[in-house]
Amino acid sequence: MQKYINLAVAKGRLADTAVKALEGMEICFNDYSSNSRKLIHMDQKKRVRLVLVKADDVPTYVEQGAADIGIVGKDTLLESMASVYEMMDLEFGKCKFVVAALKDYVENVQRKTYVATKYVYVAKEFFKRKGKSVEIIKLNGSVELAPIMGLADMIVDIVETGTTLRENGLVIVEEICPVSARLIVNKASLKTKGDIIETMIQQLRPNQKREEV
Numbered sequence: 001m002q003k004y005i006n007l008a009v010a011k012g013r014l015a016d017t018a019v020k021a022l023e024g025m026e027i028c029f030n031d032y033s034s035n036s037r038k039l040i041h042m043d044q045k046k047r048v049r050l051v052l053v054k055a056d057d058v059p060t061y062v063e064q065g066a067a068d069i070g071i072v073g074k075d076t077l078l079e080s081m082a083s084v085y086e087m088m089d090l091e092f093g094k095c096k097f098v099v100a101a102l103k104d105y106v107e108n109v110q111r112k113t114y115v116a117t118k119y120v121y122v123a124k125e126f127f128k129r130k131g132k133s134v135e136i137i138k139l140n141g142s143v144e145l146a147p148i149m150g151l152a153d154m155i156v157d158i159v160e161t162g163t164t165l166r167e168n169g170l171v172i173v174e175e176i177c178p179v180s181a182r183l184i185v186n187k188a189s190l191k192t193k194g195d196i197i198e199t200m201i202q203q204l205r206p207n208q209k210r211e212e213v
């Protein structure tokens with residue numbers, strides 16, 4: 001009998017789209033709904049077990065082999081530094097990493113620049129690459145507040161529509177990189193369950209055209 005594939009998906013924003021993408025390849029979780037508190041869903045026929053975990057935990061589940069594959073934002077993946085294979089860009093959950101500051105912010109070169117972010121590693125790497133020394137302040141959300149409250153000069157965060165920046169009087173200073181949902185795979189699982197995983201990847205390819213016969 002075919003082995004089960006354990007699939008970890010970030011609950012929250014990406015979950016519904018991920019489940020829809022899976023339905024497109026006839027992997028269906030009949031008891032899944034956005035409002036449900038159930039964390040495990042099964043497709044017995046296709047032998048896929050979906051586990052809904054906190055976004056930050058998806059790379060951990062996959063790196064440790066508790067899940068064979070995962071669907072997670074590139075932002076979370078970069079920040080995790082997990083040792084997994086990034087197999088494909090799923091082309092949903094699109095947004096971008098940016099540096100932002102208050103509209104009227106003027107840098108004072110006499111003193112250190114403070115940068116607030118949920119993404120400490122990404123921010124550090126970005127400023128290191130630029131050769132700019134900054135002090136990073138780790139926050140867990142609503143980072144747009146930090147410049148307003150005088151906690152930081154700038155933020156590093158993801159932006160989709162730009163509404164949160166706009167409504168809080170911030171503007172983009174610099175774009176870092178695009179972000180979207182990625183399919184990641186555990187290194188050992190790619191060997192032991194490679195055929196099934198490869199088939200899934202082929203079927204998940206965005207905008208793939210199926211030939212009508």
Ligand SMILES: Nc1ncnc2c1ncn2[C@@H]1O[C@H](COP(=O)(O)OP(=O)(O)OP(=O)(O)O)[C@@H](O)[C@H]1O
Nearest residue numbers: 011012013014055056073074075076093094095160
């Ligand atoms: N405004 C947004 N627009 C598009 N994609 C987003 C947006 N915010 C987050 N994402 C993507 O969706 C993923 C999951 O975001 P979500 O807000 O559900 O989880 P989270 O950031 O871990 O929040 P929480 O800490 O509230 O669980 C992010 O890692 C990112 O890739």
Ligand SMILES: O=P(O)(O)OC[C@H]1O[C@H](OP(=O)(O)OP(=O)(O)O)[C@H](O)[C@@H]1O
Nearest residue numbers: 141142143157158159160161162163164
């Ligand atoms: O450009 P927008 O469409 O406004 O989206 C960007 C916002 O979405 C995310 O926040 P989220 O809603 O996850 O809340 P958080 O600040 O608590 O992380 C992100 O951190 C921005 O604040």
